[in-house]
Structures are given as C-alpha cells and as structure tokens.
Amino acid sequence: MKEDKFPKFKVLKENVSECTLEAIKQMGFKRMTEIQSKVLPSALDGADIVASAKTGSGKTLAFLIPVVEDVTKNISKGIQGTCGIIISPTRELAIQTFSVLQDLVSYHSNITSALVIGGENRWKQSDELSKESRQTMLFSATHSERTDALVKYSICDTEYRLWWLHKILKKTKNYKVMVFFSSCKSVVFHHEFFNTYCEASVLCIHGKMNQADRTTTITNFYNAENVALLTARGVGAAGNAVLLLRPEEKEFVEHLQEYKIYLDKYESWDTFYNLKTKNPEFHKLAVEAFEGYMRAMEVRKQKQIFNLITMDVDAVARFVMI
Numbered sequence: 602m603k604e605d606k607f608p609k610f611k612v613l614k615e616n617v618s619e620c621t622l623e624a625i626k627q628m629g630f631k632r633m634t635e636i637q638s639k640v641l642p643s644a645l646d647g648a649d650i651v652a653s654a655k656t657g658s659g660k661t662l663a664f665l666i667p668v669v670e671d672v673t674k675n676i677s678k679g680i681q682g683t684c685g686i687i688i689s690p691t692r693e694l695a696i697q698t699f700s701v702l703q704d705l706v707s708y709h710s711n712i713t714s715a716l717v718i719g720g721e722n723r724w725k726q727s728d729e730l731s732k733e734s735r736q737t738m739l740f741s742a743t744h745s746e747r748t749d750a751l752v753k754y755s756i757c758d759t760e761y762r763l764w765w766l767h768k769i770l771k772k773t774k775n776y777k778v779m780v781f782f783s784s785c786k787s788v789v790f791h792h793e794f795f796n797t798y799c800e801a802s803v804l805c806i807h808g809k810m811n812q813a814d815r816t817t818t819i820t821n822f823y824n825a826e827n828v829a830l831l832t833a834r835g836v837g838a839a840g841n842a843v844l845l846l847r848p849e850e851k852e853f854v855e856h857l858q859e860y861k862i863y864l865d866k867y868e869s870w871d872t873f874y875n876l877k878t879k880n881p882e883f884h885k886l887a888v889e890a891f892e893g894y895m896r897a898m899e900v901r902k903q904k905q906i907f908n909l910i911t912m913d914v915d916a917v918a919r920f921v922m923i
C-alpha cells in the first residue's frame with residue numbers, strides 16, 4: 602500500500618488530545634505509517650498489543666501516542682504518580698525513544714517524563730501500576746522479506762579485512778554508516794586505525810565507555826550527515842547492510858535463510874593489499890583486538906561455521922597488522 606493511502610492522524614481526534622495532535626504536526630507528520638494505522642485505533646481503546654514491523658516503520662509513535670493519551674486521561678482523573686513505563690532493550694534505543702517522547706509531550710505542560718538507564722528502582726514501579734487497568738504493548742522489529750532485502754554479504758580473506766573496511770568507508774564517506782564488531786577491543790583498534798591513520802570521519806561506542814561519552818557519541822551520530830559509527834552491538838537503525846565473512850564462513854548465508862534472512866552477494870573488489878603501520882601503541886591495540894576477535898569466535902554458537910580450530914590464525918594476525 603502506498604504511504605498516502607494511510608489515514609491522517611487527525612482521524613484519531615476523538616481519542617487523541619489536541620496537544621498530542623499538535624506535537625505530531627510539529628514533528629512534520631500528517632499521515633500515519635502502516636504500523637501506526639493498524640495499531641493506534643485498538644491501542645487507544647486500551648487493547649493489549651503484540652506487534653512487529655520492519656525497522657524504521659514508525660513503531661515508536663505507535664506505542665508512545667497511546668501511552669501519552671493514557672497518562673493524559675489519568676491526570677484528568679486526578680491520578681498521580683507513574684502512569685506509563687516504556688522498557689527498551691538497549692540504552693541507545695531508550696535515549697532515542699525518550700527524545701521522541703519529549704517532542705510528543707512538548708505541548709502537554711502537565712506531563713513529566715524521565716529517562717532511567719541501568720537502574721532497578723523504576724522496574725519495581727511497574728508492579729505499582731494497578732494490574733486490572735494495566736495495558737501492555739510489545740513491539741519488535743522484523744527482518745525484511747526477500748523482495749526488499751537490503752542486506753548483502755561479501756567474502757573476504759581474513760588478512761584483507763582491514764583493507765576491505767578501509768575501502769568501503771572511503772566509498773561511503775558521504776553517508777552515515779555503522780560498522781559492527783564482535784568485541785569492544787576490536788572497536789577501539791579500528792577506531793584508532795581509521796581516526797589516526799586514515800583521517801576518516803569515525804566515532805566509536807562500546808560498553809567500556811562511560812554513559813556520558815556514550816550519550817554524546819550517539820547524539821553526535823544522530824545529528825551528523827556523514828560519519829561512520831564503530832560499535833560492538835545493536836543500535837536501532839535502518840538502511841543497507843553488508844555482512845563481511847571469511848571464505849570458510851560462507852555457510853552462514855544459508856544458515857540465515859532458515860530465519861528468513863536472505864542475503865545477496867555484494868560485488869566488491871578483486872585486488873587486495875595489506876595496510877601497515879609501525880606505531881608501538883597501536884601495536885598494543887592490535888594485539889588486544891586480535892585477542893578479542895579470538896574470544897568472540899570461541900563463544901559463537903555455530904561451531905561448524907565459526908571454527909577456531911580450522912581458522913587461519915596467522916591470517917587474523919596479519920589482518921590486525923601484527
């Protein structure tokens with residue numbers, strides 16, 4: 602269905618307050634997305650919801666609007682305290698959702714919202730919400746179907762991985778890019794390499810950074826037009842993706858098909874060369890990245906594909922230039 606086939610937000614005016622509709626208008630949205638049009642009428646009626654839709658399909662507003670409306674109703678009934686709790690699987694998603702929530706309540710002078718990260722106290726408050734009147738909504742992202750698959754794979758010998766990344770970051774320098782690594786040490790190593798030796802526009806985020814630095818990085822990344830974010834785990838995003846595999850890991854492509862994830866081959870380059878630097882500090886990071894890579898391989902579940910015993914360890918060392 603084409604986007605303009607979905608109803609305008611104003612058809613919800615019986616169940617959505619003027620303040621919320623004004624905020625949506627200020628956010629620049631006129632019509633609902635598909636998931637919003639499917640979910641909002643029943644969610645606003647108080648129904649429990651389990652929904653999944655592609656990343657970037659507008660799930661955030663699909664659950665935030667009913668929460669805000671519910672809180673508004675509670676306030677008008679004189680009910681005080683925590684009326685809604687949104688639980689996100691990652692800090693970054695929590696920060697992103699909180700920022701949308703702040704926009705959504707910008708015309709509601711009597712609603713307060715707070716972002717709680719890594720704490721337990723607020724979790725306990727979910728028990729304080731009355732069980733009879735509790736509404737539960739569970740939203741998750743689905744993987745794209747074959748017809749609109751944007752994920753590709755590329756096979757690259759281990760020792761040329763850095764070269765491959767270098768080349769792809771050059772190619773995508775006018776875009777916003779995220780590169781996922783299997784360990785924090787690997788993120789640190791690649792960040793140092795691309796930042797210091799390639800003068801590439803790269804940011805990094807990993808579990809060893811403090812929360813303030815992580816928040817600054819994620820904000821800079823969201824606001825930037827073209828930058829690469831190196832990270833060790835999921836941060837909500839939509840776009841094209843390339844999965845980089847060693848020749849022995851090609852079987853992983855078939856493994857993913859069992860989960861309805863279809864990957865096309867990414868046509869890349871046929872000439873490779875190794876990159877070299879001699880800095881001792883950098884060498885230390887390289888050794889740590891090597892160890893991190895080995896550890897990450899060791900804990901992978903699909904041993905027939907990701908096998909430490911059959912792996913060319915020398916090639917991995919050459920890949921991090923040691």
Ligand SMILES: Nc1ncnc2c1ncn2[C@@H]1O[C@H](COP(=O)(O)OP(=O)(O)OP(=O)(O)O)[C@@H](O)[C@H]1O
Binds near residue numbers: 742
């Ligand atoms: N009705 C709408 N019309 C136009 N754009 C919208 C609408 N609703 C949301 N968006 C925009 O679409 C983008 C994706 O929305 P959102 O982040 O809610 O997707 P999502 O499905 O929650 O993604 P993820 O699974 O990555 O969390 C955002 O930039 C958001 O501002």
